Amino acid sequence: MLGPIQSLASENVQDQKRQHLDSNIYVRTPLAIPSFSVEPWRSSEIPTQLPPLPPIKDPELERLAFLHIGLGEGGSYERLEWIGDAYLELISTNIISKTFPKLRAGRCSQLREQLIRNVTLSRYFREYGLPSKARLPPEVLHGLGAGKGRSNDKDITKTQGDMFEAYVAAVIMSDPENGLATCIRWLRDLWSMTLREQIVAAEKEKPTTVRVLNEVTGEVNDLSPKERVAHLIRAPGVTLEYRDLPCNKKDKHLKLPLFAVGLYLTGWGETGRELGLGIAQSKKEAAQKAATQALENRKLLKTYEQKKRAYVEAKKQAEDAEQSSGI
Secondary structure, three states: HHHHHHHHHHHHHHHHHHHHHHHHHHOOOOOOOOOOOOOOOOHHHHHOOOOOOOOOOOHHHHHHHHHHHOOOOOOOOOOHHHHHHHHHHHHHHHHHEEEEOOHHHHHHHHHHHHHHHHHHHHHHHHHOOOOOOOOOOOOHHOOOOOOOOOOOOHHHHHHHHHHHHHHHHHHHHHOOHHHHHHHHHHHHHHHHHHHHHHHHHHHHHHOOOEEEEEOOOOOOOEEEEHHHHHHOOOOOOOOEEEEOOOOEEEEEEEEEOOOEEEEEEOOOOOEEEEEEEEEOOOOOHHHHHHHHHHHOHHHHHHHHHHHHHHHHHHHHHHHHHHHHHHO
16 A cells, blocks of 8 residues: 555655746746837838747746646646736837827727737737647647637637747747847737738828918917818808717727717808718727818818808908008
């Protein structure tokens, strides 16, 4: 009877030693938190195929990055995943900020979510062929856990996403000198393939503001599309109304609801004349798009500009005549 008991005791000692080594690796392997710079995405630099996968230079970190806690072998990818999650958020935030400097914070957060959500990371994990390295218990391996997309460790999609985050941390930690820079270059190329459409659109986008001379103060002001429309055609008795409209569309990437806003003119012989329609991820952005559409319809807008100029000239003549008669 002593044989099995001694064997069991020996296994317990080995497990304790392994767990001690696993915890020590985080103490002896420093996190890379140097100052670092990132380059913005450019459409001309977007790769046409997956960029090379950077290696993990520490065998123990590589073992942990692919080890599921359910196997009970001491240690797992979980702590590396926690570290990698922070790095992914920090790096993606910096590149998005550099590439889209005028984008509102909410939209930047949506782009970041598109890059670091489990669905995206698990896809990367599979595209690099990493599932063959993952060591998973049978119930996870065969997808017997919760439904796809739920935040549950038994969900294979979440597990693969978490392991990708662990892989990122392991690459950085296994090379304290160059690991972070290597990861930034790799992720920048990889993510640019995911946001190709948005990067190209940003480069083609025309300036949303125009510098206009204020004839009263002599100052030069930057006007948004909404302000430009008002500057060109609004006058006393003329109103520009931005109306919220029904919209059943969703963003094709994030599946979030979109908002529609229409721009309507009352005045210059019109009543509720639609000048433009904008659809975007916020009402504010949709309103600016509606104004931009109105500005692009030069033929229509020119008619109202001429009417405003005629009104301004007639008013000035009347004021001059009144001043002359008063003399």
